[in-house]
Amino acid sequence: MSDAHAYPHEPTGVETRKLGFWIFLSTEILFFGTLITTFLIFKGRDFPGIKLTDVYDIPFTSVSSFVLLMSSLTMVLAHNALETDDQEKTRVWLLATAMLGAVFLAGQIYEFTEFYHKGFELSTNIFSSTFYVLTGFHGLHVFVGVVLLLALWGVGQRQRGLSLNEGMNLEFIALYWHFVDIVWIVLFTVVYLI
Amino acid sequence: MTKIIEPKKQRNIFSRPSSETGVWSWITTVDHKRIGIMYGYAAFFFLLVGGLEALLLRIQLSQPDNNFLSAAEYNAMFTMHGTTMIFLAIMPISAAFFNYLLPLQIGARDVAFPRLNALSFWIFVAGGLFLYSTFLFGTAGAPEGGYLDEEVSRLASAPNGGWFGYQPNAGLRYSPGTAMDYWAIGLQILGIASLVSAFNFITTILNMRTKGMRLMRMPVFTWMTFAVSFLLAFSLPIIAIALFFVTFDRQFGTTFFLTEGGGDPVLWQHLFWLFGHPEVYILILPAFGIVSEVLPTFSRKPLFGYPAIVFAGFGIAFIGFGVWAHHMFASAISPVAQAGFGLSTMIIAVPTGVKIFNWLGTIWGGKLTLNTPMLFALGFIGMFVIGGLSGVTHSVVPADTQQTDTYYIVAHFHYVLFGGALFGIFSGLYFWFPKVWGRMYNETMGKIHFWLMLIGFNVTFGPMHWLGLQGQVRRTWVYAEETNLGFWNLIVTIGAFILAVAILVFMANWIYSRRKGEKAPFDPWDARTIEWSIPSPTPVWNFSKAPEIKSLDDFWHQKYGEDEDGRAVRREGTDELLLKLEEEGLNPDEEIHLPSPSYFPLILAFGLPFLGYAVIYKSIPLALIGVILLLIGGFGWGTEPLEEEFETSEETPDAKESSTYE
Numbered sequence: 001m002s003d004a005h006a007y008p009h010e011p012t013g014v015e016t017r018k019l020g021f022w023i024f025l026s027t028e029i030l031f032f033g034t035l036i037t038t039f040l041i042f043k044g045r046d047f048p049g050i051k052l053t054d055v056y057d058i059p060f061t062s063v064s065s066f067v068l069l070m071s072s073l074t075m076v077l078a079h080n081a082l083e084t085d086d087q088e089k090t091r092v093w094l095l096a097t098a099m100l101g102a103v104f105l106a107g108q109i110y111e112f113t114e115f116y117h118k119g120f121e122l123s124t125n126i127f128s129s130t131f132y133v134l135t136g137f138h139g140l141h142v143f144v145g146v147v148l149l150l151a152l153w154g155v156g157q158r159q160r161g162l163s164l165n166e167g168m169n170l171e172f173i174a175l176y177w178h179f180v181d182i183v184w185i186v187l188f189t190v191v192y193l194i
Numbered sequence: 195m196t197k198i199i200e201p202k203k204q205r206n207i208f209s210r211p212s213s214e215t216g217v218w219s220w221i222t223t224v225d226h227k228r229i230g231i232m233y234g235y236a237a238f239f240f241l242l243v244g245g246l247e248a249l250l251l252r253i254q255l256s257q258p259d260n261n262f263l264s265a266a267e268y269n270a271m272f273t274m275h276g277t278t279m280i281f282l283a284i285m286p287i288s289a290a291f292f293n294y295l296l297p298l299q300i301g302a303r304d305v306a307f308p309r310l311n312a313l314s315f316w317i318f319v320a321g322g323l324f325l326y327s328t329f330l331f332g333t334a335g336a337p338e339g340g341y342l343d344e345e346v347s348r349l350a351s352a353p354n355g356g357w358f359g360y361q362p363n364a365g366l367r368y369s370p371g372t373a374m375d376y377w378a379i380g381l382q383i384l385g386i387a388s389l390v391s392a393f394n395f396i397t398t399i400l401n402m403r404t405k406g407m408r409l410m411r412m413p414v415f416t417w418m419t420f421a422v423s424f425l426l427a428f429s430l431p432i433i434a435i436a437l438f439f440v441t442f443d444r445q446f447g448t449t450f451f452l453t454e455g456g457g458d459p460v461l462w463q464h465l466f467w468l469f470g471h472p473e474v475y476i477l478i479l480p481a482f483g484i485v486s487e488v489l490p491t492f493s494r495k496p497l498f499g500y501p502a503i504v505f506a507g508f509g510i511a512f513i514g515f516g517v518w519a520h521h522m523f524a525s526a527i528s529p530v531a532q533a534g535f536g537l538s539t540m541i542i543a544v545p546t547g548v549k550i551f552n553w554l555g556t557i558w559g560g561k562l563t564l565n566t567p568m569l570f571a572l573g574f575i576g577m578f579v580i581g582g583l584s585g586v587t588h589s590v591v592p593a594d595t596q597q598t599d600t601y602y603i604v605a606h607f608h609y610v611l612f613g614g615a616l617f618g619i620f621s622g623l624y625f626w627f628p629k630v631w632g633r634m635y636n637e638t639m640g641k642i643h644f645w646l647m648l649i650g651f652n653v654t655f656g657p658m659h660w661l662g663l664q665g666q667v668r669r670t671w672v673y674a675e676e677t678n679l680g681f682w683n684l685i686v687t688i689g690a691f692i693l694a695v696a697i698l699v700f701m702a703n704w705i706y707s708r709r710k711g712e713k714a715p716f717d718p719w720d721a722r723t724i725e726w727s728i729p730s731p732t733p734v735w736n737f738s739k740a741p742e743i744k745s746l747d748d749f750w751h752q753k754y755g756e757d758e759d760g761r762a763v764r765r766e767g768t769d770e771l772l773l774k775l776e777e778e779g780l781n782p783d784e785e786i787h788l789p790s791p792s793y794f795p796l797i798l799a800f801g802l803p804f805l806g807y808a809v810i811y812k813s814i815p816l817a818l819i820g821v822i823l824l825l826i827g828g829f830g831w832g833t834e835p836l837e838e839e840f841e842t843s844e845e846t847p848d849a850k851e852s853s854t855y856e
Binding site: 010011012014016017019020023024026027028030031033034035038041042045046047048122123125126129130133137151 | 306307389392393394396397400401402403407427428430431432434435436438439442446447448449450455456457458461465832
């Protein structure tokens with residue numbers, strides 16, 4: 001790169017910021033790991049009141065999960081477009097990813113409201129508490145991802161467009177986005193299907 | 195290719211030290227050395243506060259049936275003493291060492307992410323202030339039928355559920371009021387600071403090493419920083435989630451840890467100690483690293499068994515995740531779990547023992563220089579062995595259940611955390627004093643400090659062993675005269691005041707030597723690692739030229755060869771080499787670009803306490819202030835261009851070419 005200080009570095013061969021980002025993601029695993037463990041511990045216990053199985057709608061959640069998974073595809077398409085320096089397409093796919101993420105979030109908000117009206121509230125029982133904190137924590141991650149994608153889309157409006165070697169760039173946000181998707185696959189399985 | 199994030203405001207550093215001074219240059223700094231120094235002072239301030247709290251506790255316990263503090267005040271004081279010492283004193287002082295030394299030891303200009311580094315520091319400051327603001331705004335109400343019938347003083351309006359915050363005692367029913375919320379959210383904020391610094395240090399060690407600095411050539415202190423960073427990165431998320439649960443329980447009516455709602459108080463203990471035990475190693479491993487630098491230097495021998503020490507460090511870090519339930523032998527865990535955790539506790543003593551024997555091997559037959567850092571390092575070994583041995587006794591479950599919650603435990607962990615961690619830290623403070631300030635500390639005062647501290651320490655914590663075995667209970671504000679515990683408690687209190695005097699001597703020495711100390715010679719200790727191959731105090735650019743490392747203890751091998759019997763012989767021309775190094779270190783041939791200051795980390799960091807207050811007081815305006823600060827900080831940070839174009843200045847007309855380094 002242009003203004004390269006020849007000061008030697010990166011003995012691992014992985015770009016420094018990407019390495020830092022991977023380490024960040026590895027701690028995210030522990031955040032979700034702790035939450036999922038707590039969920040599984042409480043799942044097997046007796047608790048009074050309404051259960052998730054009484055209120056949930058598997059087809060609905062399956063569809064919104066599908067939407068989230070598709071957003072990973074559009075994310076990859078954005079990345080590919082940027083690799084060939086097709087700014088127009090990159091922006092389109094970025095926006096598509098953000099929109100799909102937003103649809104998933106909207107689905108989650110709808111679902112939460114629905115559950116709430118059916119009497120499955122945050123403090124109904126230990127199961128509902130864990131459910132809301134766990135899926136809500138994931139929802140917060142999706143929200144942050146959508147904000148990042150929109151910010152990136154906004155930056156892409158500039159004259160210079162986006163580039164793969166600059167800034168908190170597309171590649172990191174893509175890593176983050178895929179991570180959040182993978183976590184949802186686990187959550188959907190553990191919380192809804194098992 | 196460099197990935198140092200460089201902000202908008204430019205500042206080019208030319209071939210002479212920058213004269214930038216003043217408060218703002220410190221507040222906006224992203225220089226790892228300045229951040230390290232600020233970490234050190236902030237942490238020392240909290241160390242004094244925590245020490246003051248300990249003195250209040252000791253005055254209360256100096257005689258039976260005392261009423262110097264009320265029960266409520268006593269609870270607040272021991273909670274804040276523990277929380278302060280662990281999260282606001284020892285951890286950040288270690289962070290000060292990491293910040294200052296890590297780039298120097300691996301031959302780098304700065305850490306991998308200088309602005310993130312500033313962010314860690316400011317989040318730590320914000321978290322500390324948030325936690326302590328409980329004395330101004332917090333309330334500790336009376337539990338139903340509880341002890342609090344008198345009016346609650348400000349002193350008692352601090353968190354009072356212990357640094358471990360056991361549930362349900364720290365829950366809303368038994369700890370009403372907002373004080374424990376300050377505790378939970380304060381720790382959450384401080385955790386973010388440590389997490390961010392952990393990413394930063396891991397990346398720095400992996401990716402910022404200079405040419406030839408292979409992993410197995412890194413100084414042991416760097417290795418221990420590496421281990422601690424992994425411990426932080428993998429243990430803090432656990433406590434973060436557990437603290438989320440606590441905050442939900444207290445604020446939003448969930449029952450994660452409350453049996454009446456189907457929750458599980460023992461789950462809190464598991465989550466807490468799953469973090470809490472690695473935390474113990476987070477506190478002690480930096481001291482291991484420091485001592486492993488000091489002992490070889492003043493024994494004039496290489497560190498005995500370098501790979502063994504490194505692997506033992508990682509062994510401790512790894513096994514450290516598998517011993518947490520030995521804190522819970524008195525809770526309802528199964529006999530199988532008790533046996534298992536008892537065993538793993540015994541096993542973790544093995545790598546620790548390996549280290550101790552390696553240190554002994556290092557000083558064995560060496561030419562010892564008994565100056566202050568060396569005395570503290572030797573004191574560290576002695577005190578840590580005592581604390582380590584009483585630690586192993588806790589792996590014997592039947593004995594441990596007798597000792598649980600007695601002063602025997604208090605004695606044990608003060609021997610490892612004070613006699614261990616803090617002695618190591620003092621050793622490091624004296625050892626690197628010339629490096630940081632370019633002046634020598636006063637040796638006589640240093641020795642007085644050491645002896646006062648060693649005596650005061652043992653007088654304070656030694657008798658606690660037998661007080662504990664006689665059955666004196668922790669966290670209890672009075673004891674009856676008939677228990678005959680009065681005599682030794684008085685001795686302990688006297689010891690605590692000797693420690694206070696020792697700290698005063700240290701401060702006097704520090705203040706005096708900072709201004710009036712002798713000018714430090716280049717390489718004052720005839721040291722081994724490359725941070726001593728540059729001038730003191732360290733120039734802003736650290737290394738004027740990227741060093742190339744050819745062996746472990748590279749600087750030593752530049753100065754010394756071996757004769758036929760393997761004895762170290764000073765090479766000819768070493769004096770000239772040192773003069774040359776000093777000359778070169780002060781006058782780099784080329785223009786050096788350093789990351790420029792930024793105030794966005796500060797803004798971002800101070801958004802967090804507002805979010806904390808917003809949760810406690812359910813206030814939308816406060817939340818908005820917090821979010822706005824976060825947005826300004828984040829947006830400003832994100833829009834600072836990364837590949838800044840350096841303007842060619844008049845002094846160096848061809849700066850474009852010379853900006854390429856090497």
